[in-house]
Amino acid sequence: MPPTTRSDISLRVNGETHVLTVDNRTTLLDALRENLGLTGTKKGCDHGQCGACTVLADGRRAVSCLQLAVAAEGSDITTIEGIADGEDLHPVQEAFLELDGYQCGYCTPGQICSAVAVIKEHAAGWPSAATADVRPDAEPVPLDAAEIRERMSGNLCRCGAYTAIVRAVARASDETKVTA
Amino acid sequence: MTDLTESISAPPVGVVGTSHVRLEGREKVTGAARYAADVPFEGLAHGSLVLATVARGRITSIGVDDVLAMPGVLGVIHHGNAPRLNPEAGLLGTGDATLQLLQDDRVPHVGRPVALVVAETAEQARAGADALVVTYEEEEADLVFSADHPGSYTPAAAPEKHKGDVDAELAAAPVVVDQRYTTPQEHHSAMEPHASMARWADGRLEVVDSNQGSFLVSYVLSVLFRLDPGVVRVRAEHVGGGFGSKGIGPQLILAVMATTELKRPVRVALTRRQVFATTGMRAATDQRVRLGADSTGRLRAIDHDTATHTSTIHEFVEFPGEVTNALYAADAIRIRTSLVKVNLPTPTWMRAPGCAPGSFALESAMDELAEAVGVDPVELRLRNEPEVGPISGLPFTSRNLVGCLTEGARRFGWADRDPRPGVRREGRWLLGTGMAAGIYGAGSLPSTAAITAHPDGTFTVGIGAADIGTGARTALVLVAADALEVPTSAIRIDIADSDLGQAWFAGGSRGTSSWTWAITAAATDLREKLADIAHIPADGITGRADTAPLIGALEQRENHAHGAQFAEVAVDPSSGEVRVRRMLGIFAAGRIINPLTTRSQLIGGMTMGISMALHEEGLRDAQFGGQVNGDLAGYHVSAHADIPAIEADWVPDYDPSNPSGVKGVGEVAIVGTAAAVANAVWHATGTRQRSLPISLERILTTTNA
Structure with missing residues (x-):
């Protein structure tokens, strides 16, 4: 293949730097899955419509299907495989497990990555479309069910686990505060 | 016995x-x-589908040579070189021509696979598929289903079923409800797109698939490719949802063709648009329900007519009349189905086939009857509780619909309900509550x-x-x-x-x-x-x-799971927005094995039911037949923000016909949801919604602000 269609890049994923050669058309999602074998990140639509491919890029949520791998150089990527602390599950993972915040499990990695970031976004005072008072000096709002539903709406779940996911995110948020 | x-x-x-x-x-x-597309294989090649762009016609040329010259392309499989398939293969034991891919130059509908491009990488395969030029000789297509379509016929698979003299009972009944209800094409939209890997290894055809039954798939595959059944091994360790769509998918058939031709392991993963186009859908229905009752609401007649559609290549019958088969007692019952063959993909089973669209019609009509006779909707259903199968006369294995209705009404606070529609306002919102019963076979x-x-x-x-x-x-x-x-x-x-x-x-x-x-x-x-x-x-x-x-050796029985669902909605008549504020489902579904996961599955069914009620509608271009909204942005399924805290619970039930006392819960929970929401919308606004989905424009064009 002519050299112009491929690029040598380095990707920092889950704290490790990987040097790889990718087709310039390769999305970050496909690079994670096909080049690095990190298949926990799922492809549900490849169009940024379902959220199954959500990862954290520098701590913020990103749909990895809408980003080219060559453009992800320099970002610190966290995938579902990097959410737990070794064998110790993250409080969000623990809550999904115990409260049955999933069924088929296919949207779950994206939901969990999203939830981890939602809790941080909320703690940092970011408003959502469900926040009544969005002035910079407004009092912080609790991460209640309406806030969680709004903030998690980019992650579709066709099995219909939303009710349990909302509970799981709320519980993990409470626990994160206690341990923080 | x-x-x-x-x-x-x-x-x-x-x-x-x-x-x-x-x-x-x-x-x-x-x-x-690991799901099907997650399992790595040494030497894996990737296949990408090419779909027909015309609604009916004949393929006149396929520009194979140009694509074969592209980087990484290993082969192009098409009707000129594909392995010949056995036309007798089908999931139900009879031939299903939907599976006969790449066998001839005929195009029966838009989206029919016409080629598979196989390459070293997924990007190369996709580029090859995008570049493949296919020309067609177009023919006039029949694309629009309607109840009065001249090609309508009664399918042998759904003959008229009746007891008593429906026409006489309707003529004699003091109260008659006679309404039409329509439901659109709906798509399963499991989060995991269909994917398969196939390879030949040690004399066996090995398949890693996303399906709902690996043995059945392996068997049908062996028939389709004329192989010894023991040669085929199919596995599907984790499956990202199915809802009826994951039988034997086009990606599997094409992956097997490709690995057979190219002697490489081949993975074919459908894109989301291809999932919409090639894996079937719930057919649209146009239903007429006539209920005849005496002044106390006791049913004298139920007449349930359905018109629906299938493809020109295979007869699949969506059967909404199923719900009328055993839900209520009546002196006379009649169920009729008419089918039209159009140049659209073959529909298939989707969660609670028949009963999901059927219950929208029957349970909406029951609410209209409750209004007409001035009887509470829960009470109306209790008054029509059958003692044996309403048509068959067979005893029930067990039936606790009464428990669902009474416990549901108690927990929902139904007794305090003011039956008058359109009288509760909270700011810009009109508020209402509604309920419906449900049934699904066990x-x-x-x-x-x-x-x-x-x-x-x-x-x-x-x-x-x-x-x-x-x-x-x-x-x-x-x-x-x-x-x-x-x-x-x-x-x-x-x-x-x-x-x-x-x-x-x-x-x-x-x-x-x-x-x-x-x-x-x-x-x-x-x-x-x-x-x-x-x-x-x-x-x-x-x-x-x-x-x-x-x-x-089992004796014949009427065997069903039952449920009752209650919904509270808020409707903004100025924007058309409908919000479901709370929802409760109480089910009688045999013995519950694992309460944690059963509750999830029941809530999941209700969630899909809310989605059916308010959002889902597969739209097609009436001239060209293509799907207008074949992705998850255009075809909205309920998101987090659409779904309130849903409660699901159950009352005692036990199926004595199997050792564990189990009935299924996968489907009964979507049966009745849409009607409960629609009935609540009527209670809020005073306007009946007889077509799904209850979209913004339907509210705006039917409701006075």
């Missing part, structure tokens, strides 16, 4: 009925669970299972079950633990592998009832064998069962 009722009248005590987290839960929350289908006892005191259960998100894996271990009288930690389970032998698939709400029976029977066989020996040899002792003769 086998009478199981006496021998198992008292449910055994054990872990069944207690909540357990999913056995595969840790893998699912850490990303370790029963067991023949399955085999094996359980091996090992010398270390552990056991391995092997059964060709599928876990598509239902929690089957976990539930089956609970049942096995009780049957063997050992803790769950002593049991390991293998599922979703065709080499495990015949078993019913995850469909028709009959998975758990079928598989648990095979497991309890295998446990009995194993315990008998263990009683005769002193020591377990190193390779273990295996007990086996095949439930076919046991099931064949």
